[in-house]
Each structure stands twice: as C-alpha cells, then as structure tokens.
Amino acid sequence: MAEPLANAASSSDGVRAALARTPTVRSRYESVVKGLLFAAAAVSVLTTIAIVYSLFRETVNFFDEVPIGDYLFGDKWTPLLNGDQQSFGVLPLIWGTLYLSLIGLAVAVPLGLLCAIYLSEYASPRVRKTIKPVLELLAGVPTIVFGFFALTFFTPEVLRGLVGLDIGTFNALGAGIVLGFLVLPTIASVAEDAMTAVPRALREGAFGLGANKRQVALRVVFPAALSGIVAALVLGASRAIGETVIILVAGGTVARLSVDPTEGFQSMAAYIAFVSRGEASTGSIEYLTLFAVGLTLFVMTLVLNIVSIRLVNKYRQVYD
C-alpha cells in the first residue's frame, strides 16, 4: 500500500514539476515565434530605409558635380548630351510629369467620378456585379499594354485618323489620355467605396424632403463623401505621377517646358527607365541623375501619399 502511494506522490511531483517547467518552455517558444513575426514586419521598414539610403547615397555624389541650385531651378534638362550642351535643370522633367498627369486626370477624374456615382447610387446590384469586375480588369491590365495601345492604336488611329490631328508619333495627348484610362479604375473604386460608406439615413432624409435621385447623389452623398473622394483623386494623381512605361513608350524622350500637347514630353519616371535601358556605367553622371531624379519623384509621391492617408483617416472617423 505504501509503495503505490509513494509512486502517486512522486508522479504527482513529476506532473507538478512538468507543469512548472512547461510554461517556461512554452513561453520561450512563444516569444521566439513572436520575434520571428516581428522580424518579418521589420522588413517593410528596412525596405523604406533601403530606398531612402540608396537614393541619398548617390544623390549626394550627384550634387558634388552639379550645384543644387542649377538642378532645382535650371530650365534645361539635357544630361545625355556632351560638353557645353549638357544641362541638369530638373524643371522640364517635373513639368512634363505634371503636365502628362494633368491630361490623364482630366480624363480620369470626370469619368472615374461619374462611374463611381453610377455604381454607388444608380446601378442595380446585378448591373453593379457586371460593371465592377470590368473596371477591376481594366485596373489589372499591365501598363506596358496601355503603352502599346497608345503607340499603335490611340495616337495613329484615333487622334490622327478619327480626330484628324496633325500629331507626332510621340505626344503628350495620346500618352496622357491613355494614362487617364489607367488611373480611372483607381479613382472610381476608391470614390465608390467612400460614397457607399455614406449612411442610408442621409439619403432617406433627403428623399423625404422631396429631393430627386440626382440631387441626393450630387448634393448629399457626394459632399458627405468628399474627403474620401479627394483621397481618391490624390491617390490617382500619385499613380499618374509615378507611371513609367506608358510615357516611356508613347510620350517621347524630350524634356520640355511647353504646353503644346501635340509635342512629345518626358516625365521623371520615364526618364529613369529610359536612361536605365541604355548603358549608364556606375558612377557616371548619367548614372547619378537616376538617383537625383528618383529622389525628387519619391519625395513628390510621398507628400501626396501622406495627404491621401490623412484624408482617408479623417473621413473614416466620420462614419465608422
């Protein structure tokens, strides 16, 4: 009788010891897992640091050779020419970027917002279920396909043929309008989300006061969703500014300070891609311009992103 009891006592001691031990083994294992997951999350922060580091490291070298004032305020961008003709004023590139984006947004903003109003306020669930995937499909088309489309169809067949414009192969109008179709789904989908999030009560209140559908959509829902809509526009602008391949293929390769949309223009992103296609040897001034222009582009989109995140957060607080 004594022995089993002793056994029982010792085994319960064992269990107690195991219980006492287990949590530490478990919690050590748990904290290793947590550490690993945190390390994965840290990669995205490291990515940002690496982006900023790689942009700055070479930009500093660039400004050793080109005065920063010449870069920021110069009105001629010809870094690939030789000798006296070489010039590093970034203004024409910035202007080209903004001008092409403006043309794109002039197409994408009205079309995108009208599509968003239609999908959120007018379309029946069934129509919505067909139109939305089409817009999503448009958003999923690779930009090189848009570039191909602009170069081989839109400029020659539509602008030159159908409209009858006297226009070059590379021009701001063709590239800009096609760029607009790239940005359109982004604007439509974010704006639609913002308008769908407007509470029903607001619509019903307006209908109760005798407003018709258009008045409800334009005077009640649209203003109520305004910050979300503005965020959609800012996001669209940021996509347009960063877009590379359409402009590389169809926009031309000359950085210009001009407003003639039948001429070719170059944007910052397209310049970066253009130079990288040629052989820019490490350390050469052509190679260094990549980083100075890249940093300029990065800062511009960063500012737009921060504005857009702020707006989205602000608008979320209102109706959540």
Add this chain to the structure above:
Amino acid sequence: MATGAQIAQRATQRARLEEGHAQGRTTSAVFNGLMYGAVAISVLALAVLLYEVIKDGASAVDPQFFQNQPSKVRPETAGAQSAIYGTLWLMAITAAIVIPLGVATALYLEEYADRTRWWNRMIEVNIQNLAAVPSVVYGILGLAFFVRAPLDLGSVLLAGGMTLALLVLPVVIIVSREAIRAVPPSIREGSLALGATQWQTIARQVLPASIPGIATGVILALSRAIGETAPLLLIGAAASPRFNPEGLDSAFTALPVQILTWTTDADQESFLPLAAAAILVLMAVLLAMNSVAIFLRNRYEQKW
C-alpha cells in the same frame, strides 16, 4: 374663402413648381446621359484595347512563338521562350519570398502588435506609404542595393525576384490582414480556453481559416508583379536573350520587358505582331490568375 388674387397666386406657384420640376428633369436627364456615357467609355476602352491586341497578335501566337527564342532582327522566326521562362522563374522567386514575409507581417500586426506602441503604428503607416511608392523607385532600390553593392548580385533573376517581392509585399500584407481580421475572436477564445498557446491558436485555427483570403491576396499581388516592366528595366533585364534562365544567378528577361523591346524596336512594324502576341499570352495568364482568385473568394467565403 380664397380671394381671386390668392387663387391666381397659387396658380403661378404651381406653374413655377412645375416649371422647376421640368427643369430638374432636364438636368437629371443630362446628368444621366453623362453618367451612362462615362460608364460606356470606360467599358469601351477595355473592349477596344482587347480587340486591338487580339487583332494584331492572334496570328502570331503559334507553336513557334513558344518554342523559339527572341530576336531583334528576324521577326519571322522569333519567339518568346526565354521571356516566358523568365516570367515563370520570377513568379516562383517572388512568391517564395513574399508569401512568408507578407503573411508573417500580417500575423504580427493583427495578432501580436500592441497598437498603442509607436513602433507598431510606424510599421502600419510605413506599409501604407510603401504601397504607393512608384514601381520605378523600387527598380532604383533593386539596382542600388541588390544588383550593385551592398549585395552585388548582378543583373540576375534573384535580384529581379527580390525587387518584385518587395514591390508587392504591401499588397500581400494588406489583404492578408483583412483575411486574418475576418476570423472571429470566438475561434481564438475557444482555442485559448482549451489550453492552446497563442501560436498554437494562430497556427492551427486562425491561419487555416484565413488561407482562402490570403491566397486571393497572393494571387492578386503576383498578377501585379507579372505585369511590371519598369523595375526590371532598372535591374537590367537583358534585351532578348537567346537562352532560358538556368538558376537564381542567371541573366533573364520577362514578358513585359520583351513586349517593350518589340514595341519600341527600330524596325517596329514587323515586330508589332510579336509584341501583341506576347501581350495576349501575358493577358491570358493574368486572366487565369484573376479567375482563380475570384473562384477562391467565392468558393471559400465563410459566414461565421
């Protein structure tokens, strides 16, 4: 009793109201017209784009297109084999990097991170920002960090795959977080109450339940990566290599880069069908991936 003047006044009021309604109807009709026009233009743009590509490229999609190597001088015998292989390799590398990284980050942010801590908020804001960094800037990162020093890999597949992985990482994180968030707390509480540790709960309950959502996100992210051109140009994807990649350290090209080369080639006309054919192959792959994503979303959508 209404006087004559009052009756007359009501009549004018009614007339004014009706006039107003008529005006409202006209404005509404104009607005409706604008709206339908906008939707029609958007849908038409996609239709015309697809039609043009099919018209230009359908005849060039033949067995030769898949069997032969690219060429910049002989359009009649050129194919896209090395570009197709390059794209497949890039997808595999990108997926191998981005899936563990993205899912782990999403799990950390949803299951572990204390949102009152500044570093966790910083990670979140940082991911939002990264999502909108232009792809060409990722190309610069790849060039300056992976291809050249510090990693010094050269213009090889691994550098391309890593760059694309970082580019689509935010997409995977954002979609995975939503999938994980959709798993109700009661599942976690039940598991914890039975004595499972937090990681056991995540690995055996939360993760399996959110896999369809995560898979959808991964497919969407990969279908974005597959169409990217700019970062690969910066990395130095070769122009029309006549060999298939053999490993992570191999030079390579990919379909979008090959399309660009053929589209902007000096002797353009004769290469355009090839470019259009490559677009068709690329779009077919994209469409297939999107269909799988939609299928997964519909098939495994859970109501808790």
